[in-house]
Amino acid sequence: MSATSTLSRASVNRQFVLAARPTGMPDDETFRLIESPIRALADGELLVRAMYFSVDPYMRGRLRTGRSYAPPVEIGGLMVGSAVARVVESKNPDFAVDDIVLTYMGWQEYAISDGQGLRKLDPAIPVTTALGVLGMTGLSAYFGLLDVCDPKPGETVVVSGAAGAVGSVVGQIAKIKGCHTVGVAGGDDKVEWIKRECGFDAAFNYKTATDYAATLRDLCPKGIDVYFDNVGGPLSDAVLPQINVGARISMCGQISQYNNSKPEMGPRLLSMLIVARAKMQGFLVTDYAARFGPALSVLTGWYRSGQIKNREDIVEGFANLPKAFLGLLKGENIGKRLVKAE
Amino acid sequence: MSATSTLSRASVNRQFVLAARPTGMPDDETFRLIESPIRALADGELLVRAMYFSVDPYMRGRLRTGRSYAPPVEIGGLMVGSAVARVVESKNPDFAVDDIVLTYMGWQEYAISDGQGLRKLDPAIPVTTALGVLGMTGLSAYFGLLDVCDPKPGETVVVSGAAGAVGSVVGQIAKIKGCHTVGVAGGDDKVEWIKRECGFDAAFNYKTATDYAATLRDLCPKGIDVYFDNVGGPLSDAVLPQINVGARISMCGQISQYNNSKPEMGPRLLSMLIVARAKMQGFLVTDYAARFGPALSVLTGWYRSGQIKNREDIVEGFANLPKAFLGLLKGENIGKRLVKAE
Numbered sequence: 001m002s003a004t005s006t007l008s009r010a011s012v013n014r015q016f017v018l019a020a021r022p023t024g025m026p027d028d029e030t031f032r033l034i035e036s037p038i039r040a041l042a043d044g045e046l047l048v049r050a051m052y053f054s055v056d057p058y059m060r061g062r063l064r065t066g067r068s069y070a071p072p073v074e075i076g077g078l079m080v081g082s083a084v085a086r087v088v089e090s091k092n093p094d095f096a097v098d099d100i101v102l103t104y105m106g107w108q109e110y111a112i113s114d115g116q117g118l119r120k121l122d123p124a125i126p127v128t129t130a131l132g133v134l135g136m137t138g139l140s141a142y143f144g145l146l147d148v149c150d151p152k153p154g155e156t157v158v159v160s161g162a163a164g165a166v167g168s169v170v171g172q173i174a175k176i177k178g179c180h181t182v183g184v185a186g187g188d189d190k191v192e193w194i195k196r197e198c199g200f201d202a203a204f205n206y207k208t209a210t211d212y213a214a215t216l217r218d219l220c221p222k223g224i225d226v227y228f229d230n231v232g233g234p235l236s237d238a239v240l241p242q243i244n245v246g247a248r249i250s251m252c253g254q255i256s257q258y259n260n261s262k263p264e265m266g267p268r269l270l271s272m273l274i275v276a277r278a279k280m281q282g283f284l285v286t287d288y289a290a291r292f293g294p295a296l297s298v299l300t301g302w303y304r305s306g307q308i309k310n311r312e313d314i315v316e317g318f319a320n321l322p323k324a325f326l327g328l329l330k331g332e333n334i335g336k337r338l339v340k341a342e
Numbered sequence: 343m344s345a346t347s348t349l350s351r352a353s354v355n356r357q358f359v360l361a362a363r364p365t366g367m368p369d370d371e372t373f374r375l376i377e378s379p380i381r382a383l384a385d386g387e388l389l390v391r392a393m394y395f396s397v398d399p400y401m402r403g404r405l406r407t408g409r410s411y412a413p414p415v416e417i418g419g420l421m422v423g424s425a426v427a428r429v430v431e432s433k434n435p436d437f438a439v440d441d442i443v444l445t446y447m448g449w450q451e452y453a454i455s456d457g458q459g460l461r462k463l464d465p466a467i468p469v470t471t472a473l474g475v476l477g478m479t480g481l482s483a484y485f486g487l488l489d490v491c492d493p494k495p496g497e498t499v500v501v502s503g504a505a506g507a508v509g510s511v512v513g514q515i516a517k518i519k520g521c522h523t524v525g526v527a528g529g530d531d532k533v534e535w536i537k538r539e540c541g542f543d544a545a546f547n548y549k550t551a552t553d554y555a556a557t558l559r560d561l562c563p564k565g566i567d568v569y570f571d572n573v574g575g576p577l578s579d580a581v582l583p584q585i586n587v588g589a590r591i592s593m594c595g596q597i598s599q600y601n602n603s604k605p606e607m608g609p610r611l612l613s614m615l616i617v618a619r620a621k622m623q624g625f626l627v628t629d630y631a632a633r634f635g636p637a638l639s640v641l642t643g644w645y646r647s648g649q650i651k652n653r654e655d656i657v658e659g660f661a662n663l664p665k666a667f668l669g670l671l672k673g674e675n676i677g678k679r680l681v682k683a684e
Contacts, residue, residue, distance in 0.1 A: 067583060069617050232612060241409060254613045267605035270574060271596045273624030275411050280622045282615030 008094040008337055012037050012201070016107035016321055018073045019064055023261045025329060030063065031079060031107075031322040038110050039111065046092045048085035048103060048111050048118075049292065050318070050341040054131040055325045056082065056165070057230070059257040069284055079321075080109040082136065084127045085340075095120070100131045107321050109341060126310075127302065132336035133169055133310040138299045139292060140252060141169035146177075147288065148281050149226045149248040154177030156220045158239060159200075161230030163190030165336035166252060168198050170228045172308045175199040184217045184235055186331045193334055205253040212238035223247075231256045240272040311335030346363065347660075349500045352627075353603035354440060355380050360415045363405055365603045373421060373664040375534035380452050388434045390427035390453050390460075392660070392683040397423065397667045401602040404597050410675065411626055413528070420661075422447040424457060424478065437462070444472045449663050451683060468652075475511055476654040476676035480641045481634060482594060482627040485509035488519075489630065490623050491568045493589040495520030497561045500581060501542075503572030505532035507592055507678035512648045512673040514569045517541040521568070524561045526577055528673045537674055540653055547580055565589075573598045573610065582614040589620040601671065646677070653677030 012035050012289065019032035026109065041047060062073050062080055067240040073079055083106075087099040091117045095101070102119040104239040105111035121127045131229040144166070149159055157174040162183025171194060172182045183194045183203035191203040209215045216224070216238055223244040229236060232254035244250070257264060273280060286296070302308040315324035318341045328337050354377050354423040361374035383389060404415050404422055407497070415421055425448075429441040434457045444461040447453035461471045467476065474480065486508070493499055499516040503509040504525025513536060516523045521669055525536045525545035533545040544561040551557045560567070565586040571578055574596035585591070599606060615622060630637070644650040655667035660683045670679050 067617060069587075069619075111446075114553075132608050178588075194624075204371050232610065236612075245411075251612060251615050254610075254616065257610055257613055263609035263611055265607045266610045268574065268596075268599055268608045269605055270578075270593060270622070271591050271599055272409075273622060274596065274626070275409060276627055277411075277622070277626055278617060279624075280612070282617070282619050286615070287619055 002316060009124045011038055013108055013110045014318065015109075016079045017076050017081055018063060018256055019075070021065070022073065022154050022259075025259045026060070026063065026326055028322070033319070039112070041089060041091045041112060043091050044114055045112050046090040046115060047088050048101060048113060049088045050085045050105060050106065051083055051100070051108065051110075052128050052131060052314075053083045053086045053201055053318075053321060053339040053341060054083065054135070054137075055321070055328050055337050055339060056136075056252050057255045057328065059260065060255075060329060061323060068147065080104070081106055084121065085111070085129055100127050100191075103133065109318055113257055122197050123249045125300070126304075128336075128338055129310050131301055131338060132165060132312065133308055134296060134299055136285055136307075137165040137336055138169050138303075138310075139164045139288065139295055142175055142295050142299060143225075143285055143288045143291070144250045144252045144283050145226070145228055148250040148262060148283050149228065151177050151179050151248075154180070155225035156180045156182065156222055156244075157226040157228065158184065158216070158220065158224050159228045159230075160184045160232075160235050161253065162194050162198075162200065162203060162253060163187070163334050164230060165333075167228070167230050168194060168311065169308060171198050173302075174226070175201075176302065176307055180220075180222070182216075184231075186273070187334075190334055193311070197311070198291045213241070216242055218264050226250070228252060229254070233257060233264070237267055237269060240269045243272060243276045243278050245276050245278075247276050249278065249280040251282040255329070313337045315339045317341075328334055344670050353380055354543070355450055355452045356660065357451075358421045359418050360421060362404075363407070363417065364601075367601045368402070368405060368664075368668055369666070375661070379452070383431060383433045385433050386456055387454050388401075388457060389430050390430040390443060391430045392425045392427045392447065392654075393444065393453055394426045394444070394451065394473060395423055395660075395663060395681040395683060396425065396477070396479075396480075397663070397670050397679050399595050399597045399600065399670065400595075401566060402562060402671060422446070423448055425465065425486050426471060426472055427453070431675070441667050442469050444477065446618045451660055457498065467499070467645075470654055470678075470680055471652050473680060474507060474654065475645055475650055476638060478627055478639055479507040479678055480511050480645075481630065481637055481651075482508045483515055484637050484641060485627055485630045485633070486592045486625050487512050487570055490592040490625050493519050493521050493568050493569065493590075496522070497567035498522045498524065498564055498586075499568040499570065500558070500562065501528065501570045501572075502526045502537050502574075502577050503573060503595065503597060504530070504540075504542065504545060505591070505676050506572060509572050510536060510653065510677055511650060513540050513542045515644075516568070517543075517568075518649055520565050520642065522562075524563070524645045526573075528634075529676075530675055535653070539653070548577055550605060553582070558584055566594070570594060571596070575599060575606070579609055579611060582611045585614060585618045585620050587620075589618050591620065591622040593624040594621060595618065597671070612672045622682070655679045657681045659683075 095336035
């Protein structure tokens with residue numbers, strides 16, 4: 001007999017599948033909700049029910065065919081993504097009912113697992129942090145800033161997408177490292193938040209700034225040593241001519257480009273990398289998997305001491321997953337966007 | 343009394359000065375020839391007479407105001423550059439008449455020096471190599487390839503400007519390191535030369551190729567691990583989508599862009615750096631000055647054993663310096679372009 005949660009064990013699962021590949025911005029036609037029965041567990045399996053889903057910019061890449069670091073979601077296939085979930089039934093001795101786990105279960109309410117790849121979460125820490133500052137988000141900020149850029153005290157660090165999940169943590173880590181941190185975000189409320197709560201020394205709203213280059217010169221009087229880029233596009237065009245000798249550019253994302261069906265045109269500025277003997281490097285957090293343990297220890301310490309804040313932007317309801325994701329691509333969120341499922 | 347060469351010691355120096363900053367390609371109006379008297383030497387000084395001048399793509403940058411790694415030549419100022427020269431008169435005990443030296447004397451027939459920064463050349467090795475494979479050219483190839491890219495045996499290395507002074511050495515070093523080397527050059531004669539003499543495994547003429555991407559796919563069936571870029575522009579646009587995971591891009595030059603008065607537009611492809619977790623890095627050979635000695639030893643060994651060839655493209659006559667430089671910017675040369683002065 002399998003142990004079963006006191007929570008009602010639904011017999012029907014709801015899943016979002018990819019209905020059509022979007023060209024440009026995804027919309028209401030991109031995903032479709034389907035229902036399917038939940039089968040009985042085999043020995044060694046467990047059933048989890050989603051509590052919180054992470055929605056992330058990288059997911060736009062999974063909707064696209066063509067070259068990427070991971071295969072695309074197939075048409076009709078379950079949309080991928082991480083979630084925090086509760087074990088509701090278990091025939092696996094390593095997991096008990098009501099354990100809370102981190103799982104790459106995708107956009108569905110229930111999932112059956114053999115336990116591989118699940119990480120049990122410490123109930124003493126808010127479980128949603130496993131999708132944010134103590135998860136891929138925080139780890140992306142940690143390795144993308146510290147490993148790729150190695151910022152030194154007194155250096156100027158510019159962060160694009162600075163009010164986003166990764167960017168806001170980057171700024172806080174840069175501050176811990178003694179850097180002059182400058183954030184770029186899309187909204188006055190975001191700018192206000194990253195300055196007040198995340199400790200950015202300066203920030204500006206790219207949606208209202210009329211001259212990025214002049215604004216950057218003003219906020220970065222000693223030039224730019226480190227650029228942590230989540231966005232790309234015209235902001236990067238303004239950053240490149242202002243990088244200092246030996247500058248490091250960490251390419252985490254290029255969200256301004258993700259909805260283009262063909263590459264946008266922009267000025268060729270790579271000569272600046274020669275003038276400044278600068279490095280531009282792309283990274284994927286998963287390449288650092290072997291070092292997640294020690295990094296999470298450090299991040300957990302910073303989080304517990306209050307040096308890093310984890311702001312969450314929670315959308316209620318499983319059915320709102322697509323809407324929450326589209327809003328993320330449009331820059332609606334401040335901090336880490338999650339969808340609360342139950 | 344100072345020692346004097348048996349060569350007639352002219353009393354008049356000829357110099358090329360910058361007449362006007364070019365917009366776009368430099369032309370006959372860019373430089374002006376002037377004459378000036380050669381004064382008597384003070385104690386500790388020596389007089390050199392140029393034998394060979396180096397002309398190099400970086401010189402285009404010295405004609406331009408705006409951000410660079412070195413100040414521009416002033417209007418009316420002596421054009422800068424390296425030369426191999428002979429000591430014709432000396433009041434410096436460290437230099438004897440007929441010593442041959444490497445000097446950054448600029449575009450003039452004679453120069454007075456206090457000996458600082460001069461390097462005496464070994465007469466057992468052809469002295470022009472000090473401007474080529476055993477000079478900044480070879481060192482640029484050495485550090486830009488080995489230090490920035492660290493190529494491994496079996497990796498695919500693509501070189502743009504592959505028949506130029508630096509590019510042709512890059513290909514030969516890559517071959518020594520056991521790489522599959524692919525060169526891109528502007529002419530069938532160049533392609534033929536780099537394949538036959540420089541050991542490139544494959545090469546193509548970008549002036550006649552109709553589809554760079556298809557040609558690269560054909561010549562780089564395992565993708566591109568290292569890209570040594572002297573040129574930039576549309577060729578780089580074709581390379582970026584074909585880089586392998588962990589690729590390294592060394593930015594030595596962007597000669598296709600140097601004559602643009604404002605940045606050319608091109609497709610935004612930097613997302614490829616994320617997909618491939620790739621690094622793009624600019625470098626300046628002078629930043630490696632502390633390591634020139636050991637590097638020159640290695641290069642000298644390769645040169646003496648015939649593993650690296652030093653092809654020279656010699657233009658005769660001091661008066662032809664501007665023309666030789668303009669031709670270089672247009673890609674006339676195969677191998678290292680020099681101007682023979684005496």
